[in-house]
Amino acid sequence: MKELKLKKDLTSGIFTILLSGLILFIIPSQIKSTTSQVSGFNADYFPRLLCCVMLVCGISLVAKSLVTKKDEEIVIRFQDEFRVLIYALLMIAYVAVIAYIGFLISTLLFSVGSLLLMRCKNKWYYLAVVLLSVGLWVCFVYLLGVNLPGFRLF
Numbered sequence: 001m002k003e004l005k006l007k008k009d010l011t012s013g014i015f016t017i018l019l020s021g022l023i024l025f026i027i028p029s030q031i032k033s034t035t036s037q038v039s040g041f042n043a044d045y046f047p048r049l050l051c052c053v054m055l056v057c058g059i060s061l062v063a064k065s066l067v068t069k070k071d072e073e074i075v076i077r078f079q080d081e082f083r084v085l086i087y088a089l090l091m092i093a094y095v096a097v098i099a100y101i102g103f104l105i106s107t108l109l110f111s112v113g114s115l116l117l118m119r120c121k122n123k124w125y126y127l128a129v130v131l132l133s134v135g136l137w138v139c140f141v142y143l144l145g146v147n148l149p150g151f152r153l154f
Contacts, residue, residue: 002078007071013061020054027051087117103148104137 031044065071094110101109111129120126140146 004076004078006074006076007065008074009061009071010065013058013063013065016054016058016061020051020058024048024051024055083117087114090114090117099149102150104133107133107137 027044027047031042031047090110090113094106098106108130111133112126115125115129137148140148
């Protein structure tokens with residue numbers, strides 16, 4: 001299986017319906033609150049509203065795809081998308097290691113790794129990424145007083 005053919009609106013609609021359903025299912029366990037005496041709204045009102053809008057949009061995409069039968073078909077070639085998979089794994093690794101090696105080191109590794117993955121040859125881009133990462137770290141830690149993850153192995 002070297003390629004996958006998908007109907008664009010149908011696939012997007014089904015994915016949106018599933019994602020909004022998952023988020024609606026998760027919201028009660030993540031947002032604990034009681035109804036406000038003043039407004040009558042909970043802390044989960046806005047996230048639920050957005051998920052419901054997302055659900056309606058997903059249903060409309062599926063309906064449009066099934067009724068009009070003019071859905072564009074896209075072809076995903078796995079050979080061409082290999083770097084996208086590697087980049088997704090790089091992002092997952094970044095999130096996994098940030099708590100252990102800290103914000104600065106993991107951000108530098110992720111940024112430089114991203115440029116290497118994109119086969120960037122301009123040395124100025126690497127310098128800019130390093131300076132921007134260090135500058136953001138300095139601003140957050142020293143100017144804003146934000147406690148970012150630091151280096152710890154155990």
